[in-house]
Amino acid sequence: xxxxxxxxxxxxxxxxxxxxxxxxxxxxxxxxxxxxxxxxxxxxxxxxxxxxxxxxxxxxxxxxxxxxxxxxxxxxxxxxxxxxxxxxxxxxxxxxxxxxxxxxxxxxxxxxxx
Amino acid sequence: xxxxxxxxxxxxxxxxxxxxxxxxxxxxxxxxxxxxxxxxxxxxxxxxxxxxxxxxxxxxxxxxxxxxxxxxxxxxxxxxxxxxxxxxxxxxxxxxxxxxxxxxxxxxxxxx
Numbered sequence: 740x741x742x743x744x745x746x747x748x749x750x751x752x753x754x755x756x757x758x759x760x761x762x763x764x765x766x767x768x769x770x771x772x773x774x775x776x777x778x779x780x781x782x783x784x785x786x787x788x789x790x791x792x793x794x795x796x797x798x799x800x801x802x803x804x805x806x807x808x809x810x811x812x813x814x815x816x817x818x819x820x821x822x823x824x825x826x827x828x829x830x831x832x833x834x835x836x837x838x839x840x841x842x843x844x845x846x847x848x849x850x851x852x853x
Numbered sequence: 854x855x856x857x858x859x860x861x862x863x864x865x866x867x868x869x870x871x872x873x874x875x876x877x878x879x880x881x882x883x884x885x886x887x888x889x890x891x892x893x894x895x896x897x898x899x900x901x902x903x904x905x906x907x908x909x910x911x912x913x914x915x916x917x918x919x920x921x922x923x924x925x926x927x928x929x930x931x932x933x934x935x936x937x938x939x940x941x942x943x944x945x946x947x948x949x950x951x952x953x954x955x956x957x958x959x960x961x962x963x964x965x
Contacts, residue, residue, distance in 0.1 A: 743896070772952065774953075774955075779957075780957065781940065781955030781956050782891075782897065782953070782955040783955070784952035784953060784954065787952060795952060797952075798952070830897070832896070840887060841899075842899070844895075844896025844897050844898065845896050846894075846895055846896055847894075847895070
């Protein structure tokens with residue numbers, strides 16, 4: 740059973756472009772969480788999704804950011820019109836149920852905005 | 854989630870026990886203590902959690918004080934691969950809110 744997969748691992752975008760980050764949860768996991776980690780800081784929760792539903796998006800910036808977890812395929816975190824402040828590591832985690840301690844984190848996508 | 858306080862960094866000699874403290878003086882009765890670690894350039898990894906009794910698993914031991922205002926994560930025989938940032942988190946698992954709130958953690962360096 741492969742772990743949580745994220746791609747790309749590294750993404751470079753120029754200001755104003757769009758960034759799409761993908762997360763494939765572990766087999767059998769229907770709960771996905773996205774976190775952002777700025778340099779030298781701890782992870783900050785962004786959004787929690789369960790297949791086709793957004794359960795908690797309290798950590799998502801109000802503009803430019805969106806997330807989805809379709810019935811088929813990976814979860815996508817989309818950032819429109821990126822700015823330098825969006826440069827960070829974005830981690831996805833998945834779990835078979837909404838239980839803290841049951842989630843597995845992916846290796847992250849490091850976004851650099853030039 | 855209740856706030857936690859951890860030292861920013863610690864060193865430990867390889868083969869010795871690493872004891873990582875965490876203060877959580879405002880913890881409430883339903884909140885558990887969770888520990889995660891993040892090895893450089895990787896995603897966080899769950900280690901252990903507990904409510905009030907001491908806990909042990911294959912990775913570590915968790916000692917929680919009787920008043921539950923602090924706890925210590927113990928890595929009994931630290932190896933170089935244990936070098937990581939360790940996060941102590943308190944939360945109520947029954948709250949219905951599954952998000953984790955990470956602080957800045959303790960950067961543990963294992964010295965050869």
